[in-house]
Amino acid sequence: MAKLQQELDDVRSIELDNAFYVEDGTWIESLTVASNAEFDPEAILEDIPGASLFYSSEIPTGSDELEIRRLTILAKESYPFILSLVLRQEAIPNRIVLQNGVFEVVTTTRDWDQFRSMADEVQETLGEFELLSVTQNEEPGEPLDSGRLTEVLVSKLTDEQLAVLETAYNSGYFEIPREASATDLADELDVAQSTVSERLRTAERTLLELIYGPRE
Incomplete structure (x- = not known):
């Protein structure tokens, strides 16, 4: 995701909708990319080692200043990958967005100790962590949207x-x-x-x- 953001000049945000782990650090990832300008995802991904595109669709926006594309890619993620850090702590990833070079991550944990363990690992491996808010809910929240990637596979x-x-x-x-x-x-x-x-x-x-x- 970070390399994709670097290749896109006018990107607004990249959201990780879902991901399936394959093997040896390789993931099938479903991404929603919002950009201020048109872009060719296939050409962009050709310049990123270990990434390849096998599906792309444009989401109509009604605006000439915003292009949103849903991509499904095969990507070899180097460690540490933010999703793998969350899953290693058995937390539920609810939302992962990369914007302005910063990952915003919403997760659900069982309790404060589990959250603290996850936060410590993120801090240790990525070097920076900022807690924006904490909410206590009875419901765990929806995990990353599996429906979008399933839609691609069955298509x-x-x-x-x-x-x-x-x-x-x-x-x-x-x-x-x-x-x-x-x-x-x-x-x-x-x-x-x-x-x-x-x-x-x-x-x-x-x-x-x-x-x-x-x-x-």
Whole structure:
């Protein structure tokens, strides 16, 4: 996020909507970027090592002076990554925004001791921490919006692939040991078993390509 802000001349804010950890410091991240000028996310990300774009959409604003884009990227985050610091303390990240070079983070913790532990780690690893406010609530608050990233992932699959994945998941096909067979899925969907197997393989390959990229 910080490198993306450096590459954008007129950025207003970058909000981390959600992130899934892949491996070896690599994350799938959903970002909302607000800028005072138009920008090409693909060209920008080409100049950032370890980052690649696989989805971008523009959010209409009705203003010629503001461009908002929702990006989903694959990014290798160097330690310390602010989200990983929050999650290591088992806190719930509610909002993470980078603006004017400063991260504003809203989190939910179980109690003051857990918050203090998280604050101490942020201070120790990032070198600076400022507490703006504390609120005691019965409800923990909403976590980072998973719906936006889910929307991107499912947009890459056909309706038939989504149907077979949902049926397979709900039937226990992916459990160990399996609670349903390909034949059971075929009967449920009223299609041939070979069709179920083909749709499952295609859907799984599509999801893996989103993470690892297409095979050469």
